[in-house]
Amino acid sequence: MSDLFDSFPLRKARVHEACGAGASGFAAITAARAASDVLWIHETWRPEVLNPVGLSAFCDPAKVLVAQVKTQLEALGVAEETLRDGAIPLVVIELSQPLTLTAGRRLQLAAKDGDTTGLCLISEEMGSNAAETRWRCAPVFDAQDSTLMAWEIIKNKAGTLGVWHVRWDRASRRLDVVSPVGERPGSARASG
C-alpha cells in the first residue's frame, strides 16, 4: 500500500478536492498544516457555518479569514484572486455546483502563479477534471476513539490511489495513520 504522506500535505501550487461527510474535517486538518493564514470561502445561503470553537481543536481560529460570498461566481472570483496573489497560502472553497472545465483550469493556473494551495469542498460526483487530487473523507466509528476518519484518495494526477484510516490527536495536533479497524490487533469484535 502506498504512503499517505506521499500525497497528504497537499501538493503546493495545485487545487485539490475533497468530498464526503468528513470533508470539513479534512479541510480543518489541512488548515492546521498550513504555515500561515487560511481563507475560507463560504456562500452565505448555506445553513452550515464553520464553528471556530470546534476548529480550535485543529488550528488557531485567528489565522482563518472567512469570505462571505453570495454566489458561486463570486466565490470563484475571490478564490482566483487570492490564489494568484500568494499572500494567503491556503484557500478553502465550498462549492455547490460542479466546476466547468474552464473554471477548474483557471483555478489551477492561478494556484500555479501564486504558488498557493486550493482545496474545493464538493459533494460526491461533482469532481472537476482539473483537480490534482480528489479525496473522499468519511468519519468512521471506533469503540475507543472519536476522531477516526477514513481518507480515500480517488483521483491522483501524480501518484497512486489508496485508502487510510487516520486519527487526529487533539493534544499534540498531529495526524496519526492507523490500521483499518478490522485489521487492528484486539479489535476483532469491534469490526463485527
Next chain:
Amino acid sequence: MWFPRLASDRVLRAHPVDGPFALTLKQNNANRIYCLNAQAERLGLHRGMSVSDARAFCPDLQSRPAEPRGDMRFLHVLRRWATRYCPWVGLEGDSGLVLDITGAAHLFGGEAMMLSDMRQQLARGGVSGRIGLADTRGAAWALARHGEGLAAPGAPMAALGALPVAALRLDEGTVTALQRLGLRSIAELEATARAPLARRFGPEPLLRLDQALGRQPEQITPLAEPPHYGVRMTLPEPIGLQGDVMAGAARLLERVCDRLKAQEAGARALCLTLRRVDQEAQSVELRLARPLRDPARILPLFERGVGKVEAGYGIDQMRLEATRVEPLPVQQLSHVSTDSRARLDDLVSRLGTRIGLENIRRFLPADSHIPERGFIVAPAAYSRPEGSWVSLRPRPLRLFAPEPIAGSGPRPPQHFRWRRMRLVTARATGPERIAPEWWLEDDNWRSGLRDYWHVETRQGRRLWLFHTPQRPGWFVQGEFA
C-alpha cells in the same frame, strides 16, 4: 459680528415657520426657551423663560428642541464663510465671530462697503447678524451688541461714549454695581477717577475699558482650517481610455498622499469622482483594509472600479477625496520584514472591492456558553485577531440551525433518521446541560434548557444532538469532524 438668533435662524432656515417660534432646552429639569425669533420677541417672550409660561403668554407659540451642537457646527460653517472677507477669523463665544480685517477692507471698497456687503449676504442667507467694526476687538464687540455700525478710526470714544457699561464685556454683578453708582455709560466710566474704581471692582472693568479704547492690546485667535484631503484636476480635452484615467488618478493620488503625509494620517476610504463631458458624474469608491498613504499601493486597488466606469463622450474632470481618514503616525522601518502583513491587507482591500469589505471576516472569541454565541464574526479590516480559544468539551466543527429528529425520553434515541439517513447510535456522551441566557432575548432558546449529547453513530457520522427537557424534543445542531 454677532448672531443674536443663531440657533433659531439655523432651524428656521431649514423649516421656515410663520409666527412666533422658539427653541427649548432642558435645563435643571425645566424646559426653558433657548432661542427665539423676532416675532416671538415682540410678543414679550425672552430667553430663559420657562416654556409653560411662554405658552401662557402666547398660545400659538411653535417650538422645537434646541441642539447646541448643531448650532456650534453652524457657527463653524459661518466662520468658514467669513474667510471670504479676511483670512483671520476666530470664534467669539458661542454666537459670534471676530474678524481681523486689517488690510482687507480696501478689497471691498472700504469699510462701509464691506459692512453693507456682509449685511446683504447675511440677510440673503436668512441669518440675522449684527456687526460692529472698530479699531479694537473690545470696541467692535460693544458696537455689535449695543448699537451697530462702525467707529471712526482713532476716535473710539465718539462711537462708544453713549453705550451702556454692559457693552464692556463685564459680568452682570459688576454692571449692576456700576449702574448703582450712577455710572451708566462708557463715557461716564471713562470720566471717573481710576484708582477708587480699581479698589472697588478690581482690575476687570478698567482692563476692559482700556481694551475697548485701544490702550491695552488684545489678540484674535484665528481658527486653523481643518485639513482637507480633496484634490481635483480639470482636463483640457476629454479622456476615455482606462490607462489615461489611471494616469490622472495617479497624479491626484500623489497630491492627496502628500497632504496625508504632512498630517501623519492615512486614508481609510477614498472616492474618485469622474465627471463626463455631459455633466454626468460617476464615482469609484475604495475602502481600504487599513489606513494607507502610499500611492503605489493604493493605485492598483482603483483599477477594478475604474474599469467599470462608462466614459461616454469622455471624462473632463477628476476629483479625488479621502473621505475617511485615520491617524497613521510615521513608523520606524525595521529590518524585520512586515511585508507579509502588508500584502495580506492589500489582498483584503482588493477582495473588498469585489465582495464588500465587511464580507471578509474573522472570528473573535466571545464569552458565552451558548454555542452559537461563543464567537463573534467581525470584519477583518476593522479588527485584529485577539483573545484565546478555550473549549472545555469537544465542540462540533460545523453548526447549523437545529433540525428536529424523532426521539423521546432523556436519553438519545437508539435509531433515528436525519437528513434522510437512517442512523444507529453506537455511543453517546453526555448530557451537557446548557441553560439559556435569560438576560438576552433569543427566540431560538425559547424552548428552555438544553441537554447536549455527543452521539457517534455506527455509520460513522458524529453528531451533536440536544434534548429540551422543558418542551420535550430532540434536535441535531452540529456535526463533528
